[in-house]
Amino acid sequence: xxxxxxxxxxxxxxxxxxxxxxxxxxxxxxxxxxxxxxxxxxxxxxxxxxxxxxxxxxxxxxxxxxxxxxxxxxxxxxxxxxxxxxxxxxxxxxxxxxxxxxxxxxxxxxxxxxxxxxxxxxxxxxxxxxxxxxxxxxxxxxxxxxxxxxxxxxxxxxxxxxxxxxxxxxxxxxxxxxxxxxxxxxxxxxxxxxxxxxxxxxxxxxxxxxxxxxxxxxxxxxxxxxxxxxxxxxxxxxxxxxxxxxxxxxxxxxxxxxxxxxxxxxxxxxxxxxxxxxxxxxxxxxxxxxxxxxxx
Numbered sequence: 001x002x003x004x005x006x007x008x009x010x011x012x013x014x015x016x017x018x019x020x021x022x023x024x025x026x027x028x029x030x031x032x033x034x035x036x037x038x039x040x041x042x043x044x045x046x047x048x049x050x051x052x053x054x055x056x057x058x059x060x061x062x063x064x065x066x067x068x069x070x071x072x073x074x075x076x077x078x079x080x081x082x083x084x085x086x087x088x089x090x091x092x093x094x095x096x097x098x099x100x101x102x103x104x105x106x107x108x109x110x111x112x113x114x115x116x117x118x119x120x121x122x123x124x125x126x127x128x129x130x131x132x133x134x135x136x137x138x139x140x141x142x143x144x145x146x147x148x149x150x151x152x153x154x155x156x157x158x159x160x161x162x163x164x165x166x167x168x169x170x171x172x173x174x175x176x177x178x179x180x181x182x183x184x185x186x187x188x189x190x191x192x193x194x195x196x197x198x199x200x201x202x203x204x205x206x207x208x209x210x211x212x213x214x215x216x217x218x219x220x221x222x223x224x225x226x227x228x229x230x231x232x233x234x235x236x237x238x239x240x241x242x243x244x245x246x247x248x249x250x251x252x253x254x255x256x257x258x259x260x261x262x263x264x265x266x267x268x269x270x271x272x273x274x275x276x277x278x279x280x281x282x283x284x285x286x287x288x289x290x291x292x293x294x295x296x
Contacts, residue, residue, distance in 0.1 A: 028061060030069035037066075037075055049077045086286065088224040095279050095286075097220050098195055098229050102158060102275035109191040112155040112164075112183065113232035116199075117240075118171040120259075122147040122249040129248065138246070148252040152239075152259055153179035155194070156232040161270035163235060165263045167256040173201040177210060184214060192217045197227045231273050239266075 007015035036059060041047050045054065052070070056063035070076065088094065105111045123144045130139040151171040155164045164186050168175040183192065196202050198221055211217055222229040243262040249255040 028065050028069075030072050033059065033061075033066055033069035034073045034075055037070065037077060051078070084225045086223045086225045088226070091223045091226075091286070092279075092283060094221060094223040095226070095229065095282055098222055099275065099277070099279040099282065101193055101195065101220060102231070103278070105159065106191070106193065109193055110187055111158045111193045111195065112187075113158060113195045113230050114153075114155045114179075114183075115197060115227070115230055115232045115236070116171060116176070116179075117152045117154070117236045119149045120152060120244060120255065121149050122252045122255040124248050124250050140246075140248075147250060147255075150252050150256055150259075151175065152236075153182075154232055154235065154263075155179075155183055156235050156273070158231060158275075159272055161272045162267045163232075163263050163270070165259065167259055169252075171201070173204040173206055176201045177207060180207070180210065180217075184217065190216075193220060194218070195220050195222065195230055197222050197230055198224050231275070234273060239263075 004016065033055070037050055037055060041050055041054065041058075047054065050058075052063040052066040056066045059066075101111050124147060125141045126143050126145060127141045130136075132138040150167045150169065153166045153168065153176065157163070164183060166179050166182050168178065183194075194217065196219060201207070202219075202221075211219060227233055239259070239262055243258055244255075247255075247258055249258065
């Protein structure tokens with residue numbers, strides 16, 4: 001502590017930095033290691049990306065030196081993320097429209113985010129699950145038995161966070177039309193604004209005809225490849241984590257019962273999802289970014 005005080009009194013904040021250390025100076029250029037990392041492996045290796053040991057053998061150095069260079073430059077060849085640029089020619093208009101509904105919903109109207117979670121499997125484990133204990137997580141067998149599937153049609157009311165759901169055996173425009181009629185009965189007197197994606201069943205002529213015959217219901221489509229703009233997708237992630245993924249279901253009826261019970265419990269404790277990003281902020285971030293590999 002005395003040494004640190006003396007360094008501070010002599011040089012101020014600059015004196016608290018690292019001083020030159022003893023030992024042999026670095027002989028490996030970490031920049032060159034990273035540069036080699038960013039190049040694809042040679043075809044003879046038949047791999048998609050470098051590992052520290054493969055690159056170390058290729059450069060004739062230790063794998064720990066490769067790992068240090070990767071840490072210094074923040075390079076992680078083992079990771080891969082996904083992206084999707086929307087090519088919708090009406091991207092700006094649709095984003096502005098949907099976000100406008102979230103941030104400034106129309107008066108005396110209900111805004112519902114509508115979508116379907118298809119092919120939900122009724123999975124049963126081959127042996128009883130072992131419950132969680134102190135020091136041990138819940139355990140289950142890796143194998144399972146399939147007992148059929150169901151499709152959950154759901155509408156999230158953005159003002160309250162409450163959900164209207166309907167499970168059906170199939171995922172066609174007939175089932176979607178049945179769900180729209182279910183929504184119309186659930187909200188008999190209000191004007192409805194429905195936010196939906198561009199799934200083909202949502203645009204069938206039967207759907208368009210029914211909407212034309214019910215002018216109090218207005219549809220707002222999210223841009224192509226931008227279903228994340230639909231808030232009910234967030235809720236689908238919640239029900240998957242909290243009620244479906246770790247559940248065991250002996251048949252489809254057990255699965256649909258669990259879904260209905262979750263929706264009832266959710267509606268008792270529902271809170272609105274608060275949208276914070278403006279359309280301009282989203283569109284600015286959604287601009288196609290320039291990449292180094294322009295030939296791809």
